[in-house]
Each structure stands twice: as structure tokens, then as C-alpha cells.
Amino acid sequence: MTAGAADRTVTGASDSHVQGRRLIIAVDGPSGSGKSSVCRAAARRLGAAYLDTGAMYRAATWYCLDRGVDLDDEAAVAVAVEELPLTISTDPEHQTVTVGECDVTESIREARISESVSEISTNRAARALLVAAQRRIIDQAGVVVAEGRDITTVVAPDAQVRVLLTASAEVRLARRGLQMGGGQPAEALQRQVLARDARDSTAVNFTEAADGVAVLDSSDLTFEETVDALVSRVESVR
Ligand SMILES: Nc1ncnc2c1ncn2[C@@H]1O[C@H](COP(=O)(O)OP(=O)(O)OP(=O)(O)O)[C@@H](O)[C@H]1O
């Protein structure tokens, strides 16, 4: 992503920046642990911006596939990510992701993207570009909840709140199944959740908490209890 592209990377940041406050809430965790849904809800409650960094990896994947880039060609992928014309909103009420003129908010969630995204996330040059873009967005945002796999460790290791959100594999598979409407073959769910985690883990560690990162295990918590636990951590440092 070029410097020019960085300027159009973000839209719809919350009013937190206007208030002149800076607070970064960094959340990592495996697939299906609840990062997106819990962080979006927490951002709403806190009046904060919300950054879904996984959506950026997904948009990069969509762009490479759209342009017919061979995902095994590391250099070609890096070139494509460098020129990626990405715009992502940080408004927790309205998540939109566009690539050029194309609204990809829905299409980046398709199974074909989930099954290819690790090819981008394990490409070092692509990661470096996306991490730099994420830092720029976080810098502009004021109060922001940013979630992904390496926010607590690489993107914003100096965040005031750093949380590893986890849940057992069994619970994560069940949640993802429910989220997708139920009835999916167990093998398809495992491919989307556990196999993807295994591939992504070769690039970054999101299964163990780094020093100073608090573990929030949501296996036995309801959704609201999990949001409450995250918001309480934020309130304790505000
Ligand atoms: N504590 C919880 N109790 C019950 N359901 C939950 C809880 N936390 C999240 N969920 C539900 O689990 C599903 C998966 O959550 P979500 O999509 O936020 O996970 P994720 O970690 O962002 O996954 P991925 O990294 O694959 O995008 C959603 O339907 C969400 O509402």
C-alpha cells in the first residue's frame, strides 16, 4: 500500500479523536474466539473507533484473486498489496470495506477468501505493508479497539490495554457453526477455523499471551459477559 493509498485507507473514525484523547485497546485471538463481534460491541459502548485488521488481509486476498495474481508467487502478491486501493471504515456501527470503487464488505467473508487468506497472511512483505497501514489508521483514530492476530505484539505492543481473547476449539467450532446458520459438515468448519489457525500460526503467535497481555477466556462466558469483561479492563485504565 503506497503512501497515497494510506491517506484513503480509513473512513468514519469515531469522534474520540475530536475529543483529543488517545487510547489503544489491542485484542488478538484465534478464529471464532469472538474478536470481531466482541470488539465491535465494546467499541460501541466506549464510543471508540473499531479496526478489523483481518478484513484488511481479506481485502488484499480479494484483490489478488480479482487480478488473477498467483498466490504462490510471493513477489507478485507483495506488488499487488503495495498498490491495493483499500478503504476501510472504523465506525463500529457501519463496517464498510472498499477496494477501488468496489464494495467488498460482504464478498471478503466468502469461503473462497477464508480458504486463501493465509497465503497473504504468511507473506512477509504483504504483512509488513498491512502492518504499516494498520499503524497509520490506529495513529489517526484517537480511542480505538483494534483486533487481529498480532495487534498486541507487533502492530501496537505499546497499547494501554492488551488482551488475548480465547475460547476452546470445541466452543469456537460450535460458535462458527451457529454463525453460519448450522448444518455445515464438521470438516468444512474445521478447515475454516482450525486449519486456518494452524497456517496463520506459522506467521504470528496468537495462541499464547505475550508478556503484559491479559488472557480473556470466553469459553464459559456469554457474549454480553465477554463484552463486559473487555470494557471493564478499559475502564480500569481510563
Ligand atoms: N462469549 C460468547 N458467547 C457466545 N457466542 C459468542 C461469544 N463471543 C462471540 N460469539 C459469537 O461467536 C461467533 C464468532 O465470533 P467472531 O466472528 O466475532 O469471531 P472472530 O474471533 O472474529 O473470528 P475470525 O477471526 O474467524 O473472524 C459470532 O457469531 C459471535 O456472535
Ligand SMILES: Nc1ccn([C@H]2C[C@H](O)[C@@H](COP(=O)(O)O)O2)c(=O)n1
Ligand atoms: N492482524 C491480523 C489479522 C488477520 N490475520 C489473518 C489471519 C486470518 O486467517 C485472516 C482473516 O482474519 P479474520 O477475518 O478471520 O479475523 O487474516 C493476520 O494474519 N493478522
